[in-house]
Amino acid sequence: MTFEPTDLGRSKADLAETLRTLRRQAGLSGDRLALRCGMSQSKISKIETGRATPSPVDVERILRALNAPSSLVAEIVALARIANTEWQDARNLRRKGLDKKQAELAELEKSAREFRFFLLSMITGLLSTPDYVKATLAHIPGDHSRAIARKLDRQAVLYDRSKSFTFVLTEQAVRWPILRPAAMAVQIDHLASLSRLPSVRLGVIPIGGYLPSCPLNTFTVYDSRMATVEVSTGAMVFRDPRDVRSYLDEFTGYERCALFGDEARARLSEWSDMCRGDL
Incomplete structure (x- = not known):
């Protein structure tokens, strides 16, 4: 993966917004998503507001709980990797x-x-x-x-x-x-x-x-x-x-x-x- 310095600064906000949007599109509350992926509701909230940066493994768990297609999982996990760099x-x-x-x-x-x-x-x-x-x-x-x-x-x-x-x-x-x-x-x-x-x-x-x-x-x-x-x-x-x-x-x-x-x-x-x- 190629890292652009500008991407590294923007990726955390992009990741938070993307995960928040996908949860809403799936019609799930933060509590329901937290239950599905085995995380606390406070952790989900911190991830979606950008106060915490999830690991790629955390992102995979969230996306699987949202039944996201494999192609989308790969794309967003790549974004998570940039956010962790x-x-x-x-x-x-x-x-x-x-x-x-x-x-x-x-x-x-x-x-x-x-x-x-x-x-x-x-x-x-x-x-x-x-x-x-x-x-x-x-x-x-x-x-x-x-x-x-x-x-x-x-x-x-x-x-x-x-x-x-x-x-x-x-x-x-x-x-x-x-x-x-x-x-x-x-x-x-x-x-x-x-x-x-x-x-x-x-x-x-x-x-x-x-x-x-x-x-x-x-x-x-x-x-x-x-x-x-x-x-x-x-x-x-x-x-x-x-x-x-x-x-x-x-x-x-x-x-x-x-x-x-x-x-x-x-x-x-x-x-x-x-x-x-x-x-």
Whole structure:
């Protein structure tokens, strides 16, 4: 399916209106429909007014209860999938303020319990030294002191033992030289240190190892309910369970190819020493 950014903004309202219209055409009240599809009346009301976004599975249940034809079911379920997808434009985020995005991420990290990060080309902010964080924002004009401070503040979540973090980094992500060699060595040593935290499981995939597929993007999966996929101009946010499952499966494949524990730390030490050798 092709997603147009304008569709992503309009689809939630379209979906709510379509489901409301179909129920009325079927001559059913909200209570009767709720009984037929095994949902609460309040949930049906929230879906039809756009206050809640139904999953594609919810939409299928509603349409089956309305005896909708298969062709219409396929069309509206496709609309539901778009409604469960969000496009976050990088330029808009910068205009609003990068610190606001950090606040949103902090709230997301507060509510989730299990995190899976696949890092293809860079180290994520949760694992970054202050120098690395500054370097990742250096190409963006303006004062980013508040965003940097909030990024660093977010790292406290790694010490929350009620949460579980699994990071899988490619060698390219670990070693991409956005800092001078001495600072890169410190950053790599920092990864090794964080790998010993009880809540953190950190793996690396060395170049030359086997990968079951060709990774295209950095992505993060929050619990089993949401996946965010980064591209150079922004990020896609997926909430459709089938999309999230797809990224969970992809992550599992990379996880199987990664080195963890002492093996990962030995490789990180080797890469750190190589940076220091460049001095």
